[in-house]
Amino acid sequence: xxxxxxxxxxxxxxxxxAFIFLFLYAPIAVLIALSFNESKLRSSWGGFSLKWYASLLxxxxxxxxxxxxxxxxxxxxxxxxxxxxxxxxxxHNLRGPFRSVLLNLTYIPMLNPxxxxxxxxxxxxxxxxxxxxxxxxxxxxxxxNIPYVVMSVLPKLKQMNPNLLDAAMxxxxxxxxxxxxxxxxxxxxxxxxxxxxxxxxxxxxxVISFFTTGPGVSTLSIEIYSxxxxxxxxxxxxxxxxxxxxxxxxxxxxxxxxxxxxxxMINIG
Amino acid sequence: xxxxxxxxSYVVYAFTFFLAPLLLILFYSLTASDGGSVSFxxxxxxxxxxxxxxxxxxxxxxxxxxxxxxxxxxLLLGYPMAYILxxxxxxxxxxxxxxxxxxxxxxxxxxxxxxxxxxxxxxxINTLLSKLGLPALQIMYTEKAVILGMVYNFLPFxxxxxxxxxxxxxxxxxxASDDLGASPWQTFTRVTxxxxxxxxxxxxxxxxxxxxxxxxISRLLGGSSTALIGDIIEKQFKLVxxxxxxxxxxxxxxxxxxxxxxxxxxxxxxxxxx
Numbered sequence: 444x445x446x447x448x449x450x451x452x453x454x455x456x457x458x459x460x461a462f463i464f465l466f467l468y469a470p471i472a473v474l475i476a477l478s479f480n481e482s483k484l485r486s487s488w489g490g491f492s493l494k495w496y497a498s499l500l501x502x503x504x505x506x507x508x509x510x511x512x513x514x515x516x517x518x519x520x521x522x523x524x525x526x527x528x529x530x531x532x533x534x535h536n537l538r539g540p541f542r543s544v545l546l547n548l549t550y551i552p553m554l555n556p557x558x559x560x561x562x563x564x565x566x567x568x569x570x571x572x573x574x575x576x577x578x579x580x581x582x583x584x585x586x587x588n589i590p591y592v593v594m595s596v597l598p599k600l601k602q603m604n605p606n607l608l609d610a611a612m613x614x615x616x617x618x619x620x621x622x623x624x625x626x627x628x629x630x631x632x633x634x635x636x637x638x639x640x641x642x643x644x645x646x647x648x649x650v651i652s653f654f655t656t657g658p659g660v661s662t663l664s665i666e667i668y669s670x671x672x673x674x675x676x677x678x679x680x681x682x683x684x685x686x687x688x689x690x691x692x693x694x695x696x697x698x699x700x701x702x703x704x705x706x707x708m709i710n711i712g
Numbered sequence: 713x714x715x716x717x718x719x720x721s722y723v724v725y726a727f728t729f730f731l732a733p734l735l736l737i738l739f740y741s742l743t744a745s746d747g748g749s750v751s752f753x754x755x756x757x758x759x760x761x762x763x764x765x766x767x768x769x770x771x772x773x774x775x776x777x778x779x780x781x782x783x784x785x786x787l788l789l790g791y792p793m794a795y796i797l798x799x800x801x802x803x804x805x806x807x808x809x810x811x812x813x814x815x816x817x818x819x820x821x822x823x824x825x826x827x828x829x830x831x832x833x834x835x836x837i838n839t840l841l842s843k844l845g846l847p848a849l850q851i852m853y854t855e856k857a858v859i860l861g862m863v864y865n866f867l868p869f870x871x872x873x874x875x876x877x878x879x880x881x882x883x884x885x886x887x888a889s890d891d892l893g894a895s896p897w898q899t900f901t902r903v904t905x906x907x908x909x910x911x912x913x914x915x916x917x918x919x920x921x922x923x924x925x926x927x928x929i930s931r932l933l934g935g936s937s938t939a940l941i942g943d944i945i946e947k948q949f950k951l952v953x954x955x956x957x958x959x960x961x962x963x964x965x966x967x968x969x970x971x972x973x974x975x976x977x978x979x980x981x982x983x984x985x986x
Binding site: 456459460463464466467468469470471473474477485486526529530532533534536537545548549551552554555556557558559560562563564565566567570582585586643647649650654663664667668671675679680683686687690691694 | 725
């Protein structure tokens, strides 16, 4: 890609990239601006104010939805990481047609549209008469997070030297110990990536949560969706601005550290 | 076989939470329950494929058309962006590609909602346009706003796979093409583009699928006339409680989606590339 480019080409590219970034960031700029808007109306600017940040702390609905969202994300990601890593180790050592059957089964929640996954889980819970609430949300989030963990861990297992495990067992380790002491540390980077992906997916999810939650249990996304009908409370804008700044700071920190090694971006897309 | 325990317990889990729910969708779509008795029926499907009143097929067709336009726009906008990004120095492009992921960390509903402030009749864009003496844009609550919402939300899914492929292209291939007398345009169409085809297919997949099944974007930005298939499915479960018909539509959309995945997936790779 290191081809000579004319000046015109470079200017055109720059303008084009700026246009795309403007397109992606315009709504975010609007949200951040509205979080500082004195007026509650999104169509008029009433002057700069921090009042939505102050009243955010008093809004029990939003704070409880935030708590549910974070607890759900951490718990579901942690459990999905344990199950997903074990599943990846099992899958890696499986041979024959059963392997590809199980692998395809694992990727179903990732390939299926969210609405189908949500509806399918809703039917499962109602069919067995499970009362829906936080636990049904948790089970659903674990289910759709597992494929992301498996997908992150499997490539690391493939890269691992297969003789390591044999060596550990030749030296007298029990298989279970060999897995936890040799295999798991070896694939740790994949496990961490899977965990982070799972947290992101869980926080970002709306559709599956919408179908699998019960009365009185709301995540931030569900709360926001119900707000869009009667007008979004500016306190939500304040909260999103805070979350955005936190993520931005984390990303810059990570990027500065991995930038030294010429690291490429995280491959989510 | 030392991994049997792990594998079997995972098999139980996967069947319960991945396979059983899908079988239940199929079950509900093919049965009618009358009080206590459950009987087999194709009524849910004949209701959808009713040629004397093709309202549901029209919605499905419309969803495909709108999602198709959005996907095409994402490709046309996203490919040049991925190409520009890939041609930058590694440090700069690593940073800029992070900027594409960053918006995804702000709630997707809120970002879509923010477009209302930008697009509405007295919104920010129209205020700017009128200051410049330009005619106002009237696209809020139309199909165009829905397409814009889709392009906005899913453009990164098109850019990232293409970008990831382009940065791994072997530069000696491009140099060879250049040395053999190809113009930059020929090098692009004969070398770069064919090599990025798998990434384009995966981008198309990742934009088209969420677009064709969304009900949030159409609900927020579209009017009553732009109901998509996702809206109709959502209504069956949340409003009218018609599990059978909702399940039948889920089955139909699933068949289309897996058909598309099968068509665009690389034959030799067994792992899914995200």
